[in-house]
Amino acid sequence: xxSIVVTGGSGKAxxxxxxxxxxxxxxxxxxxxxxPREQLCHFYxxxxxxxxQAVDVVRRAAGTIDRRRSxxxxxxxxxxxxxxPAPGLAADNVTFHNNxxxxxxxxxxxxxxxxxxxxxxxxxxxxxxxxxxxxxxAAPLTExxxxxxxxxYALAKSMCEQMAAEMHRWNPETTFVGLRISNILEAADYAxxxxxxxxLELRRWNMWSWVDSRDVAQACRLCLEADLxxxxxxxxxxxxxxxxxxxxxxxxxxxxxxxxxxxxGEHDSLLSIAKARRRLGFAPKHTxxxxxxxx
Numbered sequence: 001x002x003s004i005v006v007t008g009g010s011g012k013a014x015x016x017x018x019x020x021x022x023x024x025x026x027x028x029x030x031x032x033x034x035x036p037r038e039q040l041c042h043f044y045x046x047x048x049x050x051x052x053q054a055v056d057v058v059r060r061a062a063g064t065i066d067r068r069r070s071x072x073x074x075x076x077x078x079x080x081x082x083x084x085p086a087p088g089l090a091a092d093n094v095t096f097h098n099n100x101x102x103x104x105x106x107x108x109x110x111x112x113x114x115x116x117x118x119x120x121x122x123x124x125x126x127x128x129x130x131x132x133x134x135x136x137x138a139a140p141l142t143e144x145x146x147x148x149x150x151x152x153y154a155l156a157k158s159m160c161e162q163m164a165a166e167m168h169r170w171n172p173e174t175t176f177v178g179l180r181i182s183n184i185l186e187a188a189d190y191a192x193x194x195x196x197x198x199x200l201e202l203r204r205w206n207m208w209s210w211v212d213s214r215d216v217a218q219a220c221r222l223c224l225e226a227d228l229x230x231x232x233x234x235x236x237x238x239x240x241x242x243x244x245x246x247x248x249x250x251x252x253x254x255x256x257x258x259x260x261x262x263x264x265g266e267h268d269s270l271l272s273i274a275k276a277r278r279r280l281g282f283a284p285k286h287t288x289x290x291x292x293x294x295x
Contacts, residue, residue: 003027003075004224005061007048007106008082010036013121013184013216017079020217029075031057032082048082049098054105055112062113079220080106080120084153087125092152099156107163111171119223122161122178122233124271125154130205131255139207139251139260140272143180143233165231175230177223182211182237182271185288193288197244204254207270208241212286222280234276239284240267 004021008014009030018040021028028041035043044060046053063074083099084090090098103120110118127141128134128148137145149155164176183206185193196202219236243250246266251258264270267289276282 003061003077005029005031005057005075005078007031007057007078007080007102008085008121009041009043010034011081011085012186012213013085013181014081015040016186016213016217017081017220020214020221024221026221029061048102048105051105051108054102055109058106058109058113058115062115075115077117077119077224078106078110078115079224080118082106083121087151087153096152096156099153100159103156103160104163107167107176111167111174115174117175117177117224117228118164119177119179119220120160120164122180123154123157124180124182124206124209124235124237125149125151126158126161126180127271129154131207132205135255136207136258136270139247139255139258140264140268140270141207141235142272143235143275161231161233168231175228176232177228178231178233179216179219179223180233180235180271181216182206182209182235182269184213184216185210186213187286190288193242194244196242200243200245200250200253203242207255208243208250209237209269209271210242211236211238212284215282215284215286218285219276219280219282222282226280228279232279234280234282235271235273236276236282237269237271237273237284238287239269239273240287240289241269242288243267 004026009018010032018028030043031046033047046057048054061075083102084095126147147158149158161178168176
């Protein structure tokens, strides 16, 4: 797979993904409602909540109109990052509608034009974030734990995971790979991280998890290259938590009574990335700590 459409390519994750793909020899087209700050590849403006525009984008990328005029020749895959990126940025119903419809439209267009693979942004929030109404069922949380969406944003992501499974059932030739991405930070955000140590509750909402945008980009590229079929879900987080305190300290203070796996290391992510490591070869390269990334 060497020709890729990245939706939401002007955003934080999308920019990192495009940079990663271009560095690895991919042809890329950025589809977004706003132009990018940095022109890394061909840009196409479209509102993907509109079915007609979504179909037009994918039809062009697939080379159905005129392969010679397509910036990609013929797209192999879509990385779908477009949408309102977090809860609380718009009214819940607006966020739900935007993210559900844009994803439905992209998934539908992908199957209509025979796109081989769709890699798309689900979210850590499907686990039940923020953990206020109920506590985590275990630590670390894995993809096997049942979703407990607590917002319109999380509900849309959870329903899109089911949508991917059903659309693959209808169209087995298209593989869907959903990534439950943790809170995305960039290198510029690292300076503030040590201050979080003063208040354990500040980052309790997602079990002190995070991920560098460059590792999100790595995960997306690996999803294109891995031998996958069907509709898969992977959690993508940094290898470590965002806190200097040990996991035992954090959990005892904020989530007493939550079962903890004996295999969890002192600072290992409490959103398990074991499946992504095993199936994708995902290995986070970035940590805010000094020294090597935890194994």
